[in-house]
Amino acid sequence: MIIFRINRTKQILLFVIFLSYTNLYSQIEVDTTYTVKQLVEEVLFGDVISEMNISNIMFNGQDAEMFTVQTGKFTNGDSIVGLSDGIIITSGHATMAGDSNTVGNYGVSLFGVYFDSDLASIASGSINNAAVIEFDFAPTGNEFSFKYVFASEEYNEFVNSNFNDAFGLFFTDTSGTTTNIALAQDGAYVSINNINNSQNSSQYIDNAFNSDSLQILYPNFQFDGFTQVINASASVVIGELHHFKIAICDVSDGLYDSGVFLSGGDLMVTINENDKLFNKLRIYPNPFTDYITLNNPSNENVEIVVYNLLGKELMRSTIPVGKTQINLSHINENALIIKVFSNSGIETKKLLKVR
Numbered sequence: 001m002i003i004f005r006i007n008r009t010k011q012i013l014l015f016v017i018f019l020s021y022t023n024l025y026s027q028i029e030v031d032t033t034y035t036v037k038q039l040v041e042e043v044l045f046g047d048v049i050s051e052m053n054i055s056n057i058m059f060n061g062q063d064a065e066m067f068t069v070q071t072g073k074f075t076n077g078d079s080i081v082g083l084s085d086g087i088i089i090t091s092g093h094a095t096m097a098g099d100s101n102t103v104g105n106y107g108v109s110l111f112g113v114y115f116d117s118d119l120a121s122i123a124s125g126s127i128n129n130a131a132v133i134e135f136d137f138a139p140t141g142n143e144f145s146f147k148y149v150f151a152s153e154e155y156n157e158f159v160n161s162n163f164n165d166a167f168g169l170f171f172t173d174t175s176g177t178t179t180n181i182a183l184a185q186d187g188a189y190v191s192i193n194n195i196n197n198s199q200n201s202s203q204y205i206d207n208a209f210n211s212d213s214l215q216i217l218y219p220n221f222q223f224d225g226f227t228q229v230i231n232a233s234a235s236v237v238i239g240e241l242h243h244f245k246i247a248i249c250d251v252s253d254g255l256y257d258s259g260v261f262l263s264g265g266d267l268m269v270t271i272n273e274n275d276k277l278f279n280k281l282r283i284y285p286n287p288f289t290d291y292i293t294l295n296n297p298s299n300e301n302v303e304i305v306v307y308n309l310l311g312k313e314l315m316r317s318t319i320p321v322g323k324t325q326i327n328l329s330h331i332n333e334n335a336l337i338i339k340v341f342s343n344s345g346i347e348t349k350k351l352l353k354v355r
Contacts, residue, residue, distance in 0.1 A: 026079050027220040030088060030095045032072040036064035036133060039087045043073050044146075046265035053138040060114040060132050069093045070110070070131040074261060080221050081149045082229040086264035091129040091165060091250045092257030097151075099222040101207065106153050106222055109254035116247055122180065122189055123166040125252035134170075134245035145233035146267040150182070150190050152258035155225025156208050159196045165251050165258035167191060171234045172243035181232045192258075195227050203228045223259065281340060287352040290329035294340070296321055302342045306351075308333050328353065 034043065036059040041049055057064035059071070072094035075085045088094045092108045099106070114130045154163055167190060169182040180189055185203055188194040195204050207217050208224040236242055248260055281302075282295040296302055296319055306315040306328065314331055319340075328336075331353065340347040 026076050027100075028077050028080060028098045029075050030072040030098050031075070032067065032069060032094055034071075034073050035067055036071055039071055039073060040064065040133065040135060043085070043087050043264045044262055045267055048265075048267055051140045052144075052267075053140070055136045055138075057135040058133070060130065064133070064135075068131070069095075070129075071133070073264070074098075077261065080218050081151070081226060081261050083147060083149060083261055083263040083266075086262045086266075088259055088261050089131045089133060089246060089248055090257055090259035091131060091248055091254075092259075094259070096222045096257060097259060097261075098220075101216050101219050101222050101224070107250070107255040107257040116245075116249070118168055118170045118178065118180070118245060119166045119247045119249050122168055122191075123249070123251045124164045124193075125162045127166070128250040128252075128254040129257070130247065130249035132245060132247040134243065134247075136241055136243050138239055138241050139236045140238060142236055142238050143233065144236055144268065145231055147229050147231055147263040148182075149227050149229055149261040150195070150258070151223035151226035151261070152192050153222070153224050153256040154192045154258065155223070156197060156206065158192065158256065159198070160193050162252045163256065164191055164193045165249065165256075167248045167258065167260055168245070169232050170245040170247060172245075173234075174237050174240045174242065178243075179234075181234050182230075183232075184230075190227065190230065192225075196225070203230065229263075281347055283338065283340075283349055283351070286349075287354045288328070289354060290327065292326050292328060292351065293323055294319055294326060295323050298342060300342055302340050305339045305341070306331065307337045307339070309335050309337065 037057050040057050041054060045052055059066060059068060071089050074088045074097060078084045088097055096106055110129045115127060116130055116132050119127055119130060150167055152165055154165055167182060168180040170178050171181050172178045182190040184190055184195050184200045186200055194200060197204060197206060205226050205228060207221060207226060209216055248258060283292055299321060302319050304317055304319055305313055307313055334353050336351040336353060338349050338351055
């Protein structure tokens with residue numbers, strides 16, 4: 001059985017108001033001629049693509065060298081969503097974002113069903129019209145962050161209902177633990193039920209027809225409600241493989257679409273201050289005779305382990321902050337490997353002992 005959720009009075013009022021109201025805001029443009037792979041590499045990451053070492057880009061479980069109506073590159077978004085350009089992923093047609101808000105129940109039901117277990121874990125009902133972009137990455141920094149906006153046609157009629165379209169930014173760390181990092185200011189997952197006029201209202205922008213002012217805030221923007229710009233971030237391990245998934249779907253039916261805008265080129269890969277100091281760690285002289293000096297400029301103790309070329313451990317010691325002289329006179333082998341362990345990572349160096 002299909003349930004049609006249509007408010008005919010609202011549709012007529014929206015159309016009349018739109019014709020009489022002059023909009024001062026520009027209209028978002030959406031280009032769906034990019035493959036999903038191009039959207040990720042060229043638009044989402046752009047200049048920082050070399051810092052992320054992206055691989056295995058997929059859309060709904062398939063190779064991302066494909067076009068889909070659910071994704072696109074958006075531009076001209078500054079005055080509405082607060083992001084100038086980037087990628088849009090929707091549970092319907094991505095071009096809807098650039099349509100005029102003349103109806104309050106825009107949505108399309110797409111053919112094909114894709115099930116995603118992460119989306120299912122946060123959905124309050126059946127999954128429909130899923131759009132899932134995912135990829136592996138091995139960053140050159142230990143923190144990454146980016147900006148996004150979530151929007152939906154489910155606002156405001158279906159807040160606190162089962163029609164709570166699911167959206168998540170699922171980050172899998174090096175241990176295999178997956179976390180949804182799309183969070184509202186109170187720690188709840190970003191969704192229609194968790195960001196609206198009643199909950200986390202400071203993060204919400206109401207774009208539905210206002211019966212008092214007889215206006216729509218952004219009549220050139222289809223979605224009836226959307227979030228303020230939200231920042232997502234996660235700690236990562238330099239050079240290690242991680243997994244990231246951007247996923248959205250309709251819940252309980254295939255009507256009233258939702259979408260997420262991710263800022264293009266704003267993704268940042270950074271190294272925190274202590275790691276910058278750790279990267280300046282020095283071991284000298286090399287070659288050496290009996291002693292080496294380790295200069296540890298970070299703000300934490302580190303552990304060193306010395307091995308021979310066969311991987312046999314010859315020595316282990318904890319080294320404090322600052323300069324420390326280390327006695328290696330008891331080691332009879334010439335070619336050595338020293339590993340320095342800290343909370344920031346592992347530094348590996350080759351040493352040569354001369355007699």
